[in-house]
Amino acid sequence: xxxxIRDVAKAAGVSIATVSKALNxxxxxxxxxxLKVLAAAKELNYVPNLLGKQLKSGQxxxxxxxxxxxxxxxxxxxxxxxxxTADNMGFGLNVFVTKRHDTIQNxxxxxxxxxxxxxxxxxxxxxxxxxxxxxxxxIFLDRPMVADKIGxxxxxxxxxxxxxxxxxxxxxxxxxxxxxxxxxxxxxxxxQRGYEDALKKYGLPVNKDLIILGLFEEPTSYSEMRRFISxxxxxxxxxxxxxxxxxxxxxxxxxKESGISVPxxxxxxxxxxxxxxQYFQPSLTTTRNPIGRQGVxxxxxxxxxxxNNDQGQSEVLDGQLVVRNSTTIK
Amino acid sequence: xxxxIRDVAKAAGVSIATVSKALNxxxxxxxxxxLKVLAAAKELNYVPNLLGKQLKSGQxxxxxxxxxxxxxxxxxxxxxxxxxTADNMGFGLNVFVTKRHDTIQNxxxxxxxxxxxxxxxxxxxxxxxxxxxxxxxxIFLDRPMVADKIGxxxxxxxxxxxxxxxxxxxxxxxxxxxxxxxxxxxxxxxxQRGYEDALKKYGLPVNKDLIILGLFEEPTSYSEMRRFISxxxxxxxxxxxxxxxxxxxxxxxxxKESGISVPxxxxxxxxxxxxxxQYFQPSLTTTRNPIGRQGVxxxxxxxxxxxNNDQGQSEVLDGQLVVRNSTTIK
DNA sequence: TTGATAAATGCAAGCGGTTACACTTGAGAA
DNA sequence: TTCTCAAGTGTAACCGCTTGCATTTATCAA
Numbered sequence: 001x002x003x004x005i006r007d008v009a010k011a012a013g014v015s016i017a018t019v020s021k022a023l024n025x026x027x028x029x030x031x032x033x034x035l036k037v038l039a040a041a042k043e044l045n046y047v048p049n050l051l052g053k054q055l056k057s058g059q060x061x062x063x064x065x066x067x068x069x070x071x072x073x074x075x076x077x078x079x080x081x082x083x084x085t086a087d088n089m090g091f092g093l094n095v096f097v098t099k100r101h102d103t104i105q106n107x108x109x110x111x112x113x114x115x116x117x118x119x120x121x122x123x124x125x126x127x128x129x130x131x132x133x134x135x136x137x138x139i140f141l142d143r144p145m146v147a148d149k150i151g152x153x154x155x156x157x158x159x160x161x162x163x164x165x166x167x168x169x170x171x172x173x174x175x176x177x178x179x180x181x182x183x184x185x186x187x188x189x190x191x192q193r194g195y196e197d198a199l200k201k202y203g204l205p206v207n208k209d210l211i212i213l214g215l216f217e218e219p220t221s222y223s224e225m226r227r228f229i230s231x232x233x234x235x236x237x238x239x240x241x242x243x244x245x246x247x248x249x250x251x252x253x254x255x256k257e258s259g260i261s262v263p264x265x266x267x268x269x270x271x272x273x274x275x276x277x278q279y280f281q282p283s284l285t286t287t288r289n290p291i292g293r294q295g296v297x298x299x300x301x302x303x304x305x306x307x308n309n310d311q312g313q314s315e316v317l318d319g320q321l322v323v324r325n326s327t328t329i330k
Numbered sequence: 331x332x333x334x335i336r337d338v339a340k341a342a343g344v345s346i347a348t349v350s351k352a353l354n355x356x357x358x359x360x361x362x363x364x365l366k367v368l369a370a371a372k373e374l375n376y377v378p379n380l381l382g383k384q385l386k387s388g389q390x391x392x393x394x395x396x397x398x399x400x401x402x403x404x405x406x407x408x409x410x411x412x413x414x415t416a417d418n419m420g421f422g423l424n425v426f427v428t429k430r431h432d433t434i435q436n437x438x439x440x441x442x443x444x445x446x447x448x449x450x451x452x453x454x455x456x457x458x459x460x461x462x463x464x465x466x467x468x469i470f471l472d473r474p475m476v477a478d479k480i481g482x483x484x485x486x487x488x489x490x491x492x493x494x495x496x497x498x499x500x501x502x503x504x505x506x507x508x509x510x511x512x513x514x515x516x517x518x519x520x521x522q523r524g525y526e527d528a529l530k531k532y533g534l535p536v537n538k539d540l541i542i543l544g545l546f547e548e549p550t551s552y553s554e555m556r557r558f559i560s561x562x563x564x565x566x567x568x569x570x571x572x573x574x575x576x577x578x579x580x581x582x583x584x585x586k587e588s589g590i591s592v593p594x595x596x597x598x599x600x601x602x603x604x605x606x607x608q609y610f611q612p613s614l615t616t617t618r619n620p621i622g623r624q625g626v627x628x629x630x631x632x633x634x635x636x637x638n639n640d641q642g643q644s645e646v647l648d649g650q651l652v653v654r655n656s657t658t659i660k
Numbered sequence: 661t662t663g664a665t666a667a668a669t670g671c672a673a674g675c676g677g678t679t680a681c682a683c684t685t686g687a688g689a690a
Numbered sequence: 691t692t693c694t695c696a697a698g699t700g701t702a703a704c705c706g707c708t709t710g711c712a713t714t715t716a717t718c719a720a
Contacts, residue, residue, distance in 0.1 A: 017699075017701080047440055055385050056679090083400055087428040093425050094422060108377075110378060381706070
């Protein structure tokens with residue numbers, strides 16, 4: 001059986017209280033005793049049961065990451081930075097990809113994490129109320145939000161889309177499509193809003209037929225793009241603003257297969273600047289979103305709320321257009 | 331304060347034992363009482379503290395995933411399938427990306443997970459002994475391994491590399507380079523062994539100069555490939571077996587920049603068939619490794635060990651060559 | 661009505677730790 | 691020698707839950 005603190009106490013010939021103090025560096029134990037305890041612990045390969053510790057202390061030193069998906073390069077860049085930062089700050093990371101709402105609740109409020117990072121559209125209003133009520137510090141990544149012990153780190157999607165669209169227009173593109181993401185996704189909608197406002201600003205018509213539903217995924221973007229091309233063979237746009245990079249890649253594949261040249265006939269812009277964007281042929285013009293920074297800031301703000309009782313705040317990160325070879329002047 | 335089982339008991343006018351039984355479906359409680367308890371629990375927004383539960387029951391219903399990296403498309407495909415399968419089987423997932431060895435030990439043996447999936451070269455012999463001793467069920471993904479309550483799910487890297495190399499030879503390629511991964515990585519070494527054995531089998535020389543260190547990463551593969559080209563401009567290989575897909579992509583980028591055509595002058599084969607391989611231009615010939623299946627099987631075997639006391643076993647998955655446009659006959 | 665039996669419920673121990681507080685010990689002062 | 695006090699150690703309560711077993715209540719036959 002796994003040794004407990006009692007086994008160590010017995011082996012060292014002291015009480016469990018002394019073992020606890022010796023092991024946790026509470027410096028009231030005599031140096032000699034401490035050595036005895038340490039030796040006994042090592043001898044038995046003792047590793048403390050964290051559950052006992054956590055139950056007693058009310059802290060788990062664990063962060064939760066709740067998400068509805070973990071697929072796509074955006075997410076792995078995000079998880080990477082969250083996991084690494086959490087580790088650096090002395091926290092472990094729990095990743096929950098469940099779709100079951102009751103499971104989410106159980107983990108969210110089951111004292112299994114000290115705080116949560118949320119990218120999960122199924123966590124809605126009532127849940128947020130519960131989060132407040134249970135006083136679980138939370139950071140939202142998929143929408144701006146601020147309340148007691150609740151904050152957010154989001155991108156400036158509206159402005160980025162506005163600028164990217166304006167850039168396409170400056171290249172002489174006049175018929176620009178938007179490849180939308182999930183219908184109720186905040187970023188996708190903000191990007192669409194920025195796209196439409198830019199069109200208006202420069203006197204171009206806003207045409208709902210040019211909104212294509214790519215759902216942030218390659219296959220969908222590819223097939224919807226193909227469908228669009230076959231439906232309007234004479235009426236191809238000369239610019240595409242894709243909801244994210246992988247979506248842009250799907251669109252470009254469809255264009256290529258239809259013999260339409262990128263960037264000459266159609267210029268394409270993505271979002272995020274995920275790793276593959278620069279390696280792709282043609283390399284992708286995109287808005288670089290500081291994904292890694294989003295993860296870092298999320299963890300830092302969260303840990304601040306947990307450890308220093310900080311207030312939550314809504315931070316908005318600016319992206320930056322990176323011009324590569326998928327866009328050119330018309 | 332967060333309500334506890336005592337609060338619910340008080341509100342429902344019963345004992346905590348009854349609350350526990352009512353809430354956990356132990357069907358000895360009277361229907362009427364159960365209703366009262368459920369109502370009180372809902373009224374108070376009661377969510378049980380999982381730590382108490384876990385400490386008492388000795389089960390956490392959590393799986394741990396220990397890895398040294400989470401970057402690259404291989405890992406996110408893996409995490410995705412692990413997380414999803416774990417969820418389907420009623421387990422949560424803890425992801426540990428820490429480099430700190432003592433942290434690994436604390437989490438690994440701190441009763442915070444019921445079993446672990448390991449892709450982490452820093453977990454070596456002594457740790458494995460500890461794992462056995464602490465009786466933590468474990469699955470290794472980065473090396474074959476079998477012992478009591480320890481199993482593995484790996485790829486048939488040797489055979490896959492042998493076949494891929496043989497395929498390049500069948501296309502008339504005679505000077506084939508191997509773009510190696512991490513030096514002490516099992517898969518990378520197995521692939522190299524298969525590559526070398528195929529060369530020997532078909533009477534081609536094995537030349538250590540043709541082993542290029544790509545480290546499984548795009549930038550390294552790109553720069554090492556460039557370096558190779560500039561050092562031996564007259565002596566470019568006509569085939570490249572890359573340690574993984576992203577590495578192949580790096581090599582192709584370098585070749586393209588040097589004006590060397592793929593697949594005509596140099597044919598390139600990757601490993602894994604990650605999502606991007608099919609979308610890339612030229613689309614990548616590669617060995618499809620069932621990454622998703624690796625994750626699924628890992629979780630299933632692990633849960634079998636946890637719940638049914640199954641024996642650990644070493645499962646080896648076969649890959650399959652997928653021919654696309656990065657290879658052609660010479 | 662009473663007793664036997666079954667159905668519900670409650671008491672209390674215990675999971676493995678931490679920690680307030682009480683206790684023991686020994687050194688130095690009176 | 692006796693007292694005081696600091697240093698070191700130990701006792702026991704507690705964190706929130708589950709569960710074996712004792713106890714209470716309900717049911718029904720005699």
